[in-house]
Amino acid sequence: MGDKAGVVPAHHELVVDALLACAVLAFTIPTSMIGYSFAVWGRAPFWIEVLVGVVTAATMFVRCRTPWPAVVASAVCACVTGQTVPMALAAFSMTAEHRPRRWQYVALALVAVYWVVDYMDPHTDRSVYLNVVRAVTLIYLPALVGTWVYAYRRMVWDLRRGVREREEIAAAEERRxxxxxxxxxxxxxxxxxxxxxxxxxxxxxxxxxxxxxxxxxxxxxxxxxxxxxxxxxxxxxxxxxxxxxxxxxxxxxxxxxxxxxxxxxxxxxxxxxxxxxxxxxxxxxxxxxxxxxxxxxxxxxxxxxxxxxxxxxxxxxxxxxxxxxxxxxxxxxxxxxxxxxxxxxxxxxxxxxxxxxxxxxxxxxxxxxxxxxxxxxxx
The missing domain is CATH 3.30.565.10 (Histidine kinase-like ATPase, C-terminal domain)
Incomplete structure (x- = not known):
């Protein structure tokens, strides 16, 4: 993200991306191995679940450049493996790193996917109300918090740029x-x-x-x-x-x-x-x-x-x-x-x-x- 230049060091971003990728793998691969995963249409082959989990984890490394691979991959991962945590990470990254113009519609689409997956989950209750509450809390709320993080980073970046400009003006005036x-x-x-x-x-x-x-x-x-x-x-x-x-x-x-x-x-x-x-x-x-x-x-x-x-x-x-x-x-x-x-x-x-x-x-x-x-x- 260009606006974060000078706010978050590049090596720190790489460490965060790696940790998020590990978190995605930790939620997808073990559940597929123990048979706890599920797909909205039944059960997908093990190798497909692993492949989808690995691809979703890999999208964490490009989330700062573009949000769409993580958004699409996390939604597919939820439908194939039943794991919705990657969608929460993708929703937060979408608004914290980029803040697309109509992020609300993307967040609502992810909420709908979460609701379907959560409703189809054989290991949870099938309460429409609770499913909606969980979808809004775990998907839309992280996206909303991401907009605040984005605004805070922009404010810090603008302040630092303003300080640099004032320092340059002051230095030029001193030289004159x-x-x-x-x-x-x-x-x-x-x-x-x-x-x-x-x-x-x-x-x-x-x-x-x-x-x-x-x-x-x-x-x-x-x-x-x-x-x-x-x-x-x-x-x-x-x-x-x-x-x-x-x-x-x-x-x-x-x-x-x-x-x-x-x-x-x-x-x-x-x-x-x-x-x-x-x-x-x-x-x-x-x-x-x-x-x-x-x-x-x-x-x-x-x-x-x-x-x-x-x-x-x-x-x-x-x-x-x-x-x-x-x-x-x-x-x-x-x-x-x-x-x-x-x-x-x-x-x-x-x-x-x-x-x-x-x-x-x-x-x-x-x-x-x-x-x-x-x-x-x-x-």
Whole structure:
């Protein structure tokens, strides 16, 4: 039975089938040997009784695949040998393993066969009432109990499948979460380090070189610290994800140190924000500044993070500036950091915003720049 996959081990089913086959043989062969068996038309030859008993026992090994061999063979066995126990086993297996659409009619047919055999049995009373009671109790009731067993197995199977699906969804979400954190932490730090290293290569003043190398060192230490905090969270130890709105000013200061022209509008009480919302704001600003370093360093940048009613609006917008482009051409301005492509940053920010039940947008501005923005609920 396909629905029982993972509920009953295959070797357990084989053991049960073998025990049921032995039970059928124990009820048919000995009674035929001692002459206690009978057929509804009189008495069948011994070899036919043995053959019918063996065939009925063999059908127990296919009862989990199809119910019909056991149903037919048990009914024939009852008519040839007078043994009705195989019919009870077949009725139960029919509904416990398969539950055919019209199992009630099949069960009633077996009840009728049982009643005829029981009524014809020379070793029992010929009471119609008792014959009916025994037929319903020993045939229809096992079939009914089988439907409950079938429903229970299906419920267990559905629960296990649901658990596996939830585990897979949770694992996929954890992988995405780790990927987002790794991308945002490493990309931002490495971009700043590469940009500072390029500026240090072109610097001529020893003091400027020392300042840029110190910036590289600081960004490396910061990246290691954030990675350590991320590992702490993944190990389920005390700790929290790095960065919140209180760290946005630091991001802007670091961007200015690498030559970007950035203005900041920050008007959000950091203690009043949910952790997930605060972290999403931080990562959006971090991703926006990293993208500007890589793709549009000679622009003016506006970073906003303000509380608007019951929401917080955060955005990073760059606007082209001809004067900055001219200075960049003269090698006195900022340079673009090398980009290896990827495209995971904005997708990760979009996922963060949606997880915080906010709205995300990204696209070009009428002035020829680019903006990424989000609105997130404060509660």
């Amino acid at each position: 979460k780790i990927a987002r954190e790794m991308h945002d932490t490493v990309t931002h730090a490495v971009t700043a380090m590469v940009l500072s290293a390029g500026m240090a290569r072109d610097a001529t003043e020893p003091g400027e070189v020392r300042e840029l190398t110190a910036t590289i060192e600081d960004k490396g230490v910061q990246a290691l610290s954030e990675l350590r905090e991320l590992l702490t969270v993944l190990r389920h130890e005390e700790g929290d994800l790095a960065g919140g709105v209180d760290a946005i000013a630091r991001l802007v200061g670091e961007a200015k140190a690498t030559g970007l022209h950035v203005d900041l509008r920050l008007d959000v009480p950091p203690e009043g924000l949910p952790r997930q919302v605060s972290h999403a704001c931080y990562r959006l600003v971090q991703e926006g500044l990293s993208n500007i370093r890589k793709h549009a360093p000679a622009t003016r940048v506006l970073v906003t993070c303000e509380a608007v009613g019951d929401q917080v609006a955060v955005s990073v917008t760059d606007t082209p500036d001809e004067a900055l482009h001219g200075r960049a051409a003269g090698r006195t301005g900022v340079r673009a950091a090398p980009s290896l492509g990827g495209g995971y940053g904005l997708a990760g920010i979009r996922e963060r915003v949606h997880l915080a039940h906010g709205r995300f947008s990204a696209g070009p501005t009428p002035e020829g720049g680019f903006t990424i923005a989000a609105r997130l609920p404060l509660k």
